[in-house]
Amino acid sequence: MKVAFFAETADGKINRSVYELLAWSRRLAVPEEIAAVVITPSVDEAELRRLASSGARHVFLCEAPSIDRADIPVCAAILRSFCAAYRPDVLLGAASVFGRALFPYAAMQMKTGLTADCTMLETDPETGLLLQTRPAIGGNVMAVIKTPDRKPQMATVRPRSAPEPTPYTGAAGTITRLPLPETPHAFGAPRTVSSARLALGEELADARRIVAVGKGIKREGNIDLARRLADRIGAALGATREVVDRGWLPYSAQIGLSGKTVVPELYIALGISGAVQHLAGMRTAQKIVAVNSDPDAPIFQVADLGIVGDLFEVVPRLIKEFEPKRN
Ligand SMILES: Cc1cc2nc3c(=O)[nH]c(=O)nc-3n(C[C@H](O)[C@H](O)[C@H](O)COP(=O)(O)OP(=O)(O)OC[C@H]3O[C@@H](n4cnc5c(N)ncnc54)[C@H](O)[C@@H]3O)c2cc1C
Missing domain, CATH: 3.40.50.1220 (TPP-binding domain)
Structure with a gap:
């Protein structure tokens, strides 16, 4: 199973939640089939190398100063062209404030399903499909959801729900640059009107x-x-x-x-x-x-x-x- 995950950055650093996505990916796939997609205005080179040497064997980087970190149409367009070329079976993101906004938009564009806020990911031994578990109906049931007919099978994962990662001792991954898609904006280029501290609880x-x-x-x-x-x-x-x-x-x-x-x-x-x-x-x-x-x-x-x-x-x-x- 080819597993890719969206690696969020902030101030040039890769977010901690990305390593949780990597831990899930390592449960689902062999290292050769794990890819990270970093979309960022800028990122420290050392951060990328750390990600590539922690089990993400393919790190795809779309780095351009014009990318606004909160620019959902651009990030979705990059994910879509990445998926069209790399064809992952599974695409994961963190259920962060940004991930919760980006992933529905990207899933809609790719005409595939999305399970939001998963607390458990497994591979179905019979079908090889991703089993996506999340609390539902106010937490009264744990729903197990499959996306049988569409690819990639998309899920956001609740931060802090990842298994403890086992140390990775395999080969370091490669870092490949992705181009910016040409016309990502259907509704004109978004711009940052203002930025504010996250609302209570988001942190x-x-x-x-x-x-x-x-x-x-x-x-x-x-x-x-x-x-x-x-x-x-x-x-x-x-x-x-x-x-x-x-x-x-x-x-x-x-x-x-x-x-x-x-x-x-x-x-x-x-x-x-x-x-x-x-x-x-x-x-x-x-x-x-x-x-x-x-x-x-x-x-x-x-x-x-x-x-x-x-x-x-x-x-x-x-x-x-x-x-x-x-x-
Ligand atoms: C499906 C489902 C999902 C749920 N999901 C969640 C969830 O995500 N998070 C969650 O929190 N709950 C959840 N609940 C609710 C959960 O079952 C409890 O009802 C809830 O956690 C209790 O909250 P509490 O401790 O604030 O209140 P209570 O259980 O009423 O406890 C209040 C406590 O305050 C103490 N107290 C009172 N006065 C004082 C004082 N002056 N000084 C010191 N201590 C005092 C009392 O001794 C008591 O222990 C869920 C329930 C269900 C059925």
Whole structure:
């Protein structure tokens, strides 16, 4: 099976999610059949070489200063002409903010199917097709989806759901330049009107520290307390579904089975009971600190440090504790 994946870049660096796509590709195909497509205004040469020596045996690079990183029609046109020439059986992308916008557009242009936000990819032993698993109906079922009649079989993959990559010791890949397609814009050239910091929650998947709130925060106005702690320690703010369903924080902040999967170095859970659906999205955090007034709350079973207490007493003390020290 020929597997290709779209390698996103930012500021000349290849995103971490790309190595997760590579880990999935290595599960699906032999190294000779794995290709990365890098579309970028510019990228560090060393970054490309690292990708090529990590198991991507063919790295295709379309690099031009005129490429706007957020330019969906151009990126889709490049992917389409790449697929017409290379003919991959499978094309993967990260379910990042950009991947979620680009892949439907590209799939529509290539008249093929797309499964968004997969958490598992396998090869069907009988048909050789890609089995694309993703939570559906609010996380109540895990749907296994196939694209039997169209190529490439396209999927975006939820960040942090990849298997642990095994070290790659094979031959380094080649780097081949792709030309820019001639007339990629059907609707005129897009231009960047303004750029802004990502909305709350979008940076969660990459956050090294997360402060997450549960229903124990009691009401929307109290979320400021958690936000102050998050700001103090340079953390992103996340939430349980209970909080999101009440409209206290947007869906982009939801962590768990039907939200995001996160793997931060530090996860501080405030007023979160620890339901299995929430744990599904955060239990692999490196250090979990839980604050809960109920000593029997299941969250304490996964916590490295448990604080039994009222979060409205504990959090102000934590904020004070992390106050920058004056000399
Ligand atoms: C199909 C499906 C998918 C789901 N997907 C998700 C998902 O993606 N993410 C998710 O989070 N949930 C998900 N859920 C919901 C999940 O089952 C739980 O209902 C939810 O995680 C509970 O959220 P919570 O911990 O905020 O609330 P609760 O379970 O109500 O817990 C609140 C906690 O706060 C504590 N508390 C109360 N007051 C204080 C205080 N003053 N100080 C300290 N602690 C206090 C309580 O002791 C309690 O443990 C899903 C459910 C289903 C059925």
